[in-house]
Amino acid sequence: MHWSQMFVPTLREDPADAGAPSHRLLLRGGYIRQLMAGHYSLLPLAVRVRAKVIEIIRQEMNGIGAQEVLLPDMHPAEIWERSGRWEIMGEEMFRLTDRKGARLALAMTHEEIFAVLAAELNSHKQLPQAWYQFQTKFRDEPRPRAGLIRTREFTMKDSYTFDLDRVGLDAAFDRHYGAYVRIFERLGIPAIPVEASSGTMGGSDSTEFMCPSSSGEDLVVYCPACKYAANIEKATSRLADLADSPGPDAPERFGTPGVRTIEDLATGYDAAATRQIKTLIYVLDDQLTLVLMRGDHALNEQKLIDATGAAAVRPAQPDEIREALGALPGSLGAVGVGGLPILADRALDGRRDMVTGANVDDMHLRGVDVARDIAVGQWADLREVTAGEACPQCGEPLELIEAIEVGHIFKLGDRYSKVFGATVLGPDGKAVPLIMGSYGIGVERAMAAIVEGHHDERGIVWPLAVAPFTVVVTVAQSEDPEVAKAGAELYEQLAAAGFEVIIDDRAERAGVKFRDAELTGIPYRITVGKRGLAEGTVELTERATGETRKVAPDEVGAQLGELTGRA
RNA sequence: CGGGAUGUGGCGCAGCUUGGUUAGCGCGCCUGCUUUGGGAGCAGGAGGCCGCGAGUUCGAAUCUCGCCAUCCCGACCA
Known part of the structure; x- marks a missing residue:
């Protein structure tokens, strides 16, 4: 190749709109150009890098016996309606109508379509199967950002496995785990596997591969001592035991004029945050719900979603709160509340002599015994871990690391295979739904992650394996x-x-x-x-x-x- | 969706407060000459719906209103 004939439009100055190093350098180096927010043209150099990334992934996928296929990017609405995700995906899914009026979706993922194809499998003798593709995903992201890191249109290597049972799925999952470790190693991405939430994917178990980077959007809770690692949406920590006094026989109301925050109450009324119950009001799929946290703890909304299975979650508006409880935030509490679901974080389990709002403005209760006074309907881990807390495995202080999610692997189970009739006859002649897994790597995002980790003040420093x-x-x-x-x-x-x-x-x-x-x-x-x-x-x-x-x-x-x- | 910022040749910016020549600068681009191992010099030249639409005015890049787009923070997000 002759440089004089190649289209490599390098820029002498930093583009004004680019913040993240990968965004800035890929623009300056003549690799990418933006068409609109979240949509980028890949220029000749970028196409060469992308081909190398894809080839590495392909080799490792083939290495675990997966077969490459290519499925359509436009899907009939009907398939998504059957899985229920036509609704669940909401505004993130691009939808369109063809000339006949048929409703279509642009692919944001392919579980449904692969499950439809897998319905052609008939016998356990054909298993296991592992299929993968490199295909464009479209997602109407509310906020694309940082060049190739979060786009609305990108290439994903997605694979799907089909097994007869859980044991088979576990093996397929492990094979993918190993392949992913090798892929990121070869790409020069120092990915950390972490426990993750499965989100709208459903399923029992998932692992994210996280590349530490200040340009990342996720937080990983990490233990340097024992290597415990989990997405903050899933991570836990060990809490110090707190000794409560029994307190009075019944809660006592007291006036707290002007108190609106945990801090107000702690400083003015001798109620340490650890002895307060914070009452948050959320709307979970149109159901007003009380969510109780210890005063010094923050709620992680993804944990709330995972615990309840809710599709749409938002904090309640002040008027909704007043209508339901008779008071405004600052004086809310769950004591005596009936008729509304009450969710409580496990850190409140067994606590006594606590302080919480009285559901009367400017009034609080003390001497609250959670078990005695509050009708908790569900206990769950809802608390967001903070840096310095004790590792749940070894007790050493935890760190928080910013990271880019470069891969995510899921154990799905039979959610999709049941819906689409993807069953095979087992050795006993009975039809059983296939047990699925799904596994994804964002190709262009991986390119960005490589640049995030391989550059200096003069520009990009590609690892040999992916250099154009x-x-x-x-x-x-x-x-x-x-x-x-x-x-x-x-x-x-x-x-x-x-x-x-x-x-x-x-x-x-x-x-x-x-x-x-x-x-x-x-x-x-x-x-x-x-x-x-x-x-x-x-x-x-x-x-x-x-x-x-x-x-x-x-x-x-x-x-x-x-x-x-x-x- | 909330908050903040920005839209002026390919890129980076000035001009706008206080309306008034032909809209300017640096880089890049084209031609010529000179130069030639770390983003050359000189000369000449091309390239602009000043984001879009209304309005105010004799006159709008500049003032007013509306819209759109892009970036950042948050919300959101496999």
Whole structure:
């Protein structure tokens, strides 16, 4: 490839709208251009990187016996209605109508469509099956951000496994887990597997692969001591035991004029936050619900969703609250409340002599015994872990790490196979629904995650495995016929030896070419110039270290081969 | 959806407060000459619905209203 003929529109200045390093560098390096929010064009260099990422994933998928397929991106509404997700997916799903008036959806994931296909499986003898594809997903994200990190249109490698039973699913899940570890290792992404919430996917168990990065949108709770790792939507911690006094025989009401916050109550009325019950009012699928937390604890909404199975969750409006409880936030409580569901965080279990709102403005109750005074309908872990709390496994202090979710694997069970009649006859002749798993990697997001972890002040530093080219031959003086000839010969020689090589033959000054080689992140640069040729050498520079060595032109292939681990 | 910010040649920006030449600067682009190993110099040149639509005015990039788009924070989000 000749740089002079390749479309690599590098930018001299940082684009104003790009914040995250990957966004900024992919724009500047001529890899991507934005069409609109959340939609990017991939330019020639990016397409080369993407192909490498895909090939690595493909090799590992094939390595665990998965078969590549390609399913449609436009789906009939009817299929999504059958699984119930036409409704559940809400505004995140792009919908359209064809000329006949038929309602269609753009694919945001493919569980339904794969399950429909899997209905053609007949016998347990055909199992296990593992199918995968690289296909575009469309999601009407409320807020796309940070270049390729969160887009509305992206390529996903998604795979789906079909097994006869749970044991088979566990094995398929483990195989994917292993493949994912190898994939991210090969991509140069330091992914941490973490326990995760399954969200609208359903299913019993899921693991996310998280790449630590300040550009990430997720928080991982991590224990440096024992390596416990969980998404904050799922993570727990060990709490110190608190000793409560028995308190009075019944709650006592007391006036708290002007008190609106936990802090007010703690400082003004000798009620430590750990001894307060915080009463949050949520609307879960149109059902007003009381959610009780310890005063110093924060609710994690995803945990609330997971605990209740609710599809739509929002905090109640003040007028809804007043109508239901007769008071405004600041004086709410669950004592004596009937007729509304009451959910309580486990940290409140067994607590006595607590303080909470009286459901009368400016009044609170003390001496509340949770078991005695509150009709808790469901106990759940709802608390959001904070940094420094004790690890649930080993008790050491936990850390919070910002991370990009680069992969997510789910044990789905039979939710979709039942709906779509994906059953096989077992050895006993009885029909059983297939047990499914689903597994996803965001391809362009993975590219962004790689850049997040592999760049410096001069630009991208691609790991060799995904670099658009292995080596660039930089002709320092293109206008000098001898130098140009030497460069061209070296280029031909390297290409013939099988290296992915590009020659920078542009009529630019050397400095421009050096800058662009560094910005675009090509791992090796061969500089061919008058200076070196006079003494019979060219220079071989490593992008990552900046280290340069002088090499005889006909030694370059061998040296590169050594550096890149090929003959 | 709430809060904040920004829309002016391909990129980065100034001009707007106080309306009034032909809308300006840097980079990039084209031509020529010179230069040539870390983003060259000089000369000449091309390129603009000043986000869109109304309004105010003799006159709007500039003032008013509405809309749209993009970015950031939050909400939200496999």
